Amino acid sequence: MAATRACGAAANTSENIMSLKKALSVASPLTLRIVAECPVTKARACDLILPHSAVSTPVFMPVGTQGTLKGITVDQLDALGCQICLGNTYHLGMRPGPDLIEKANGLHGFMNWKRNLLTDSGGFQMVSLVELSEITEEGVKFKSPYDGKEILLTPEKSISIQNSLGSDIMMQLDDVVSSTVTGPRVEEAMHRSIRWLDRCISANKNPEKQNLFAIIQGGLNTELRKACLDEMTQRDVPGFAIGGLSGGEEKDDFWRMVTLSTDHLPREKPRYLMGVGYAVDLVVCVALGCDMFDCVFPTRTARFGSALVPWGSLQIKNKQYAKDFEPIDSDCQCPTCKRHSRAYLHALFKSDSAAMHHVTIHNIAYQLNLMCSVRQSIVEGCFPEFIRTFMKRMFPSRDQYPGWAVDALASVNITLE
Amino acid sequence: MAGCRMKLELSRVALGKGRLGVLKGLGKTGQLSLEVPGCLLHTHLGTVPHLTQDTLSTLSTLPSVTQITLSNIAEHQEVLEEFKDGFRKFAGLHDTVLYCALHDPATPCPTGHTTNKTVSVWGSGGRIELTVAKFMALQKAVKPDWYQSMADGETWQINTSHKRVRKSVDRSLAHLDECLLVHQKSQELEGVEVFGVVEGGDILEERVRSAKETAKRPVSGFCLDGLQTGSMDQALRTQLISAVTKELPEDKPSFPLSVRLLQGVGRPDEVLASVEAGVDLFEGFFPFQVTERGCALIFNFNISSNPELAGRAPPAVLEPGEDQETAGDSQHNGDLNPDDQTQMTSFEINLKDKRYQGDFRPLVEGCGCYCCRNHQRAYLHHLLVTNELLAGVLLMIHNTAHYHAFFSALRDALAEDTLDLLKRRVLGQTERKD
Numbered sequence: 001m002a003a004t005r006a007c008g009a010a011a012n013t014s015e016n017i018m019s020l021k022k023a024l025s026v027a028s029p030l031t032l033r034i035v036a037e038c039p040v041t042k043a044r045a046c047d048l049i050l051p052h053s054a055v056s057t058p059v060f061m062p063v064g065t066q067g068t069l070k071g072i073t074v075d076q077l078d079a080l081g082c083q084i085c086l087g088n089t090y091h092l093g094m095r096p097g098p099d100l101i102e103k104a105n106g107l108h109g110f111m112n113w114k115r116n117l118l119t120d121s122g123g124f125q126m127v128s129l130v131e132l133s134e135i136t137e138e139g140v141k142f143k144s145p146y147d148g149k150e151i152l153l154t155p156e157k158s159i160s161i162q163n164s165l166g167s168d169i170m171m172q173l174d175d176v177v178s179s180t181v182t183g184p185r186v187e188e189a190m191h192r193s194i195r196w197l198d199r200c201i202s203a204n205k206n207p208e209k210q211n212l213f214a215i216i217q218g219g220l221n222t223e224l225r226k227a228c229l230d231e232m233t234q235r236d237v238p239g240f241a242i243g244g245l246s247g248g249e250e251k252d253d254f255w256r257m258v259t260l261s262t263d264h265l266p267r268e269k270p271r272y273l274m275g276v277g278y279a280v281d282l283v284v285c286v287a288l289g290c291d292m293f294d295c296v297f298p299t300r301t302a303r304f305g306s307a308l309v310p311w312g313s314l315q316i317k318n319k320q321y322a323k324d325f326e327p328i329d330s331d332c333q334c335p336t337c338k339r340h341s342r343a344y345l346h347a348l349f350k351s352d353s354a355a356m357h358h359v360t361i362h363n364i365a366y367q368l369n370l371m372c373s374v375r376q377s378i379v380e381g382c383f384p385e386f387i388r389t390f391m392k393r394m395f396p397s398r399d400q401y402p403g404w405a406v407d408a409l410a411s412v413n414i415t416l417e
Numbered sequence: 418m419a420g421c422r423m424k425l426e427l428s429r430v431a432l433g434k435g436r437l438g439v440l441k442g443l444g445k446t447g448q449l450s451l452e453v454p455g456c457l458l459h460t461h462l463g464t465v466p467h468l469t470q471d472t473l474s475t476l477s478t479l480p481s482v483t484q485i486t487l488s489n490i491a492e493h494q495e496v497l498e499e500f501k502d503g504f505r506k507f508a509g510l511h512d513t514v515l516y517c518a519l520h521d522p523a524t525p526c527p528t529g530h531t532t533n534k535t536v537s538v539w540g541s542g543g544r545i546e547l548t549v550a551k552f553m554a555l556q557k558a559v560k561p562d563w564y565q566s567m568a569d570g571e572t573w574q575i576n577t578s579h580k581r582v583r584k585s586v587d588r589s590l591a592h593l594d595e596c597l598l599v600h601q602k603s604q605e606l607e608g609v610e611v612f613g614v615v616e617g618g619d620i621l622e623e624r625v626r627s628a629k630e631t632a633k634r635p636v637s638g639f640c641l642d643g644l645q646t647g648s649m650d651q652a653l654r655t656q657l658i659s660a661v662t663k664e665l666p667e668d669k670p671s672f673p674l675s676v677r678l679l680q681g682v683g684r685p686d687e688v689l690a691s692v693e694a695g696v697d698l699f700e701g702f703f704p705f706q707v708t709e710r711g712c713a714l715i716f717n718f719n720i721s722s723n724p725e726l727a728g729r730a731p732p733a734v735l736e737p738g739e740d741q742e743t744a745g746d747s748q749h750n751g752d753l754n755p756d757d758q759t760q761m762t763s764f765e766i767n768l769k770d771k772r773y774q775g776d777f778r779p780l781v782e783g784c785g786c787y788c789c790r791n792h793q794r795a796y797l798h799h800l801l802v803t804n805e806l807l808a809g810v811l812l813m814i815h816n817t818a819h820y821h822a823f824f825s826a827l828r829d830a831l832a833e834d835t836l837d838l839l840k841r842r843v844l845g846q847t848e849r850k851d
Contacts, residue, residue, distance in 0.1 A: 071810055072807070073472060073791075074791070075471075076471050079471070096798075104795060335469065335471055344508055344509060350462075352462065353467055353809065354464045354466070354468055
């Protein structure tokens with residue numbers, strides 16, 4: 001199996017991990033070491049030490065919703081250099097259920113994944129998937145789509161399930177409001193999310209093994225975001241997520257909320273921007289000071305035949321690739337690009353699901369390699385130059401640069417020529 | 418065929434007890450070989466279903482011959498012609514012998530589209546009609562090591578008339594002659610082996626006539642067509658195969674010994690009986706069918722007399738209570754159902770079944786495949802009930818490993834003269850249902 005793991009190798013030596021683990025057992029299950037900070041932007045490169053292994057940040061975390069990354073084996077994921085991936089509490093809590101996963105030695109044992117796992121709270125799926133959900137102070141009430149039974153997901157219940165899953169990072173249950181909603185509901189959700197954070201903190205049975213992250217809410221309202229940041233940063237949580245974004249809001253609002261959040265989050269704790277995964281968004285938000293990202297997009301789009309490349313994407317099922325005997329990206333070192341041509345993948349999409357797996361592998365490799373290059377440039381002190389080169393490659397001309405990205409980068413002293 | 422390097426060396430031939438040997442001199446350099454009785458690697462367009470090269474290479478022993486089918490390939494003719502370097506390179510395959518067959522054995526194709534001059538294959542875009550000219554143009558673009566001659570195999574349905582069967586034999590011989598004519602004039606196909614197709618439905622004299630006539634032509638191997646699972650019972654199949662193999666060249670210095678490939682048969686019980694009737698090669702589609710119905714092969718083929726070995730790594734151990742349940746399963750599902758090849762057999766367990774929900778054992782205790790070394794039945798059950806793509810990947814790995822290990826055990830049994838013991842072990846699992 002071809003290892004495309006390139007960066008973070010030093011932090012990954014078993015010796016290092018061993019000594020770090022010893023240090024961790026007496027302190028907290030998370031250590032953040034800032035390796036380098038960009039002198040121009042807010043970007044930083046860190047070693048995030050978690051119970052199962054070290055993670056080099058900035059990091060993109062692939063999503064394995066139901067205890068599997070669509071069609072990819074854990075060995076393949078490991079060989080791609082993935083150090084942390086996601087599982088969804090809502091789905092896993094439904095099937096196979098927390099009791100069974102606990103019997104299998106947690107989600108790590110159940111799916112046989114040796115590295116780190118992050119689980120969400122389950123709240124987001126409830127709002128996005130379940131039409132009839134009702135939010136009260138106690139929790140989120142909804143009807144199970146599997147058996148129609150009424151279920152109440154409380155902060156305590158969410159943490160209890162996540163304790164059973166045994167993830168390295170758990171997310172608090174938050175009161176999720178669509179980012180396009182305005183008015184008093186946003187404020188109510190923000191305050192409730194703070195109260196629920198406190199309930200989650202006290203419900204965590206494994207604080208010495210499992211890290212609980214707070215989620216900053218407050219919609220697109222500067223005052224509310226600021227208030228939420230003030231309150232939540234007073235809690236002793238190992239990390240923070242920026243929530244309530246990536247839900248269809250204007251990109252101009254999006255980046256302003258991101259940069260506001262990183263301005264007020266403590267330097268020594270990791271910052272996780274939820275639901276972000278487009279290459280441009282990743283690069284810009286790293287510049288705004290975020291460390292961790294997740295998104296289903298790269299793996300979902302792969303199954304529809306969309307392969308990510310430094311100049312955008314290729315729709316491999318399009319007829320134009322039927323006789324294109326080049327690999328997806330001739331500079332890519334992933335197992336797919338080393339063996340197969342666009343033409344073969346184009347043909348295989350008509351015959352077998354392995355075509356999806358090939359593109360999934362490539363897209364994960366693309367995301368992970370992008371973040372490796374970003375990190376390397378931060379460490380080498382040339383992140384601003386990296387951004388300029390990246391944007392030039394991604395867009396055919398300067399006038400096609402998205403305005404929000406230009407503005408966001410300008411806010412951290414990057415001017416694009 | 419003059420100048421061909423492929424050579425079948427038999428180390429054991431016992432009448433009515435099968436042939437054991439090695440097919441040597443395969444591949445572009447002649448370095449590859451394939452043990453017989455054996456089975457080919459079943460693929461969709463050169464890809465083992467669900468598997469990428471990474472996952473495929475976790476399998477320690479794979480057959481050196483990969484089967485591809487024109488039903489997948491025909492629609493890409495123009496692409497391959499432009500590519501010029503043949504299908505092997507197009508599909509990113511390296512060290513493998515490429516065998517190009519007409520139809521996909523796991524996908525029955527509609528009947529009623531065969532004419533005197535054409536046969537049809539069904540690809541993703543529908544029916545593609547092949548004349549001998551088009552068929553041979555495809556072979557030139559594919560550049561396989563072996564290919565099955567064009568043939569009319571539409572005789573597998575019950576109640577096919579004698580007249581229709583006779584026509585299929587005549588047409589297939591005519592197609593073969595035309596194919597050979599083009600073949601011999603094509604420089605691109607130099608060194609490529611042609612397999613003649615023996616037809617004849619369920620009519621003994623037509624089978625014999627087809628075999629006799631095909632054997633007169635310069636072919637390197639014989640495909641036994643129209644005998645697939647679902648078309649007849651094994652007793653009739655055995656009788657027809659035995660009659661056919663009697664007509665095929667045995668061992669004449671003037672004429673190389675040729676290999677016999679049985680199409681469309683993959684069930685372990687049918688494989689055993691067909692090997693005894695003289696079959697050398699099978700198409701490897703059975704593990705794929707098992708995978709597609711969410712099942713795992715668990716049948717026991719371990720007849721090792723070494724108790725230490727047997728105790729440490731039995732291929733399929735079931736707990737006493739479960740044994741009962743599996744037997745119950747097979748009572749319900751194990752019978753041959755001519756109408757439905759998707760039916761579960763008694764050689765497998767259905768992992769969607771609720772009883773595997775909390776079963777933390779590997780699919781087969783002691784199995785060395787990637788799936789069994791890393792995952793438990795409970796996880797496979799979860800992947801299946803949640804329709805996750807990894808279920809197909811892991812099941813395909815295990816089922817392929819298990820099936821090929823069965824063939825290895827079959828060869829060992831022939832070598833050690835313990836085939837009866839193996840049959841009892843494998844069939845015992847089906848007999849329990851009675």
